[in-house]
Amino acid sequence: MGKLAEAQVCTTGTFHVWRTLLNWFSFLFQIFLQLFRGPPSFGRVLAFFGLRQSLLCSPSFPPFKPLPVDIQSDDVPSDLPQDKPIDRLTVVLDLDETLVCAYETSSLPGSVRDQATEAGLKWFELECVSVDKDGEGKPRVNHITVFERPGLHEFLARTSEFAELVLFTAGLEGYARPLIDRIDVNNRISLRLYRPATISTKYREHVKDLTCLSKDLGRTVIVDNNPFSFLLQPLNGIPCVPFSAGQPEDMQLIQVILPLLEQLAMQKDVRPLLYEQYHMPEWFQKHGIPTSAPV
Structure with a gap:
């Protein structure tokens, strides 16, 4: 009887030992499965021991919310400081030997x-009223032949897209007005100034003072084949090559001036760039005309 009781106790103890070993084998097998599926997170390891991650590391701030990938323009505040837009460029154009060249028809050789x-040069004939009187006291009518500088109409069209065009000529209105009407049929030129608008100076006659157009000359430029026309504002001038009927291949307007x-047109002030390009104050000084220092 005693031996039977000892056998039962031994069997029961052995059973508990095997049960404990099976539990450990099961635990290790679960860990092996997790490693096989991927590295276990810190939270999963704690879970095996019956612990909760929140008990060990509770965050003191709300979770991070990522910003949107694309920020639309509507999301940008409208009250941010913006650069002040620059004024539209004013381009003052000479007429004779800059845009066209004209000859009295009677004195022009047919050749x-x-x-x-x-050579493909465009030309037309025009009647102009002269200030001179004929024998009967009536205004004399002159017949002239006008040659257009190559690229003239394209130049006016493209320049008018970004600038205000002003025609300033030392010619008389009776001659210049019908000529301008003929070359500017689309009215791209917003203002015309004739000889009475020029002034006389100590050094030259028929000088074009640009201050009659604006007191702020930072956005004004004059294109003229005669540099003495803009001697009062040498930093605003573009001296172009004179045009004549013998230059059918001339491309100054399109390839150089435009x-x-x-x-x-992209500069807030045109004068520094024009000074760097032409150094006109020095040119005038060489011709005995003093000028102010460059800006």
């Missing part, structure tokens, strides 16, 4: 007109 026509004007 010149024929050669210009063969690109420069497009660049000037």
Whole structure:
């Protein structure tokens, strides 16, 4: 009887030992499965021991909310400081030998007109009223032949897209007005100034004072084949090559003047760039005309 009781106690103890070993094997097997599926997180390891991660590390701030990937323009505050837009450029254009060249029809050799026509140069004849009187006291009518500088109409069209165009000529209105009407049929030129608008100076006659257009000359430029026309504002001038009927291949307007004007249209002040390009104050000084220092 005693031996039977000892056998039962031994069997019961052995059973508990095997049960404990099976539990540990099961625990290790679960860990092995987690490692096989992927590295276990810190929270999962704690869970195996019956612990909660929140008890060990409770965050003291709310979870981070990521910003949107794309920020639309409507999300930008409208009260941010903006650069002040610059004024529209004012381009003052000379007429004779800058945009066109004109000759009295009676004194123009026919060979010149024929050669210009063969070269593709556009020209037309025009009647202009002169200040002179005929024998009956009536205004004399002059007949002139006008040659257009190559690229003239394209130049006016493209320049008018970014600038106000002003025509300023030392010619008389009776001659210049019908000529401008002919080359500017689309009215791209907003203002016309004739000889009475020029002034006389100690050094030259028929000088074009740009202050009659604006007191602030930072956004004003004049294109003229005669530099003495802008001697009062040497930093605002573009001296262009004079045009004649014998230059059918001339491309000054499109290839030289227009690109420069497009660049000037982006400047808050045109004078520093024009000074760097032409150094006109020094040019005038060489011709005995003192000028103010460059800006």
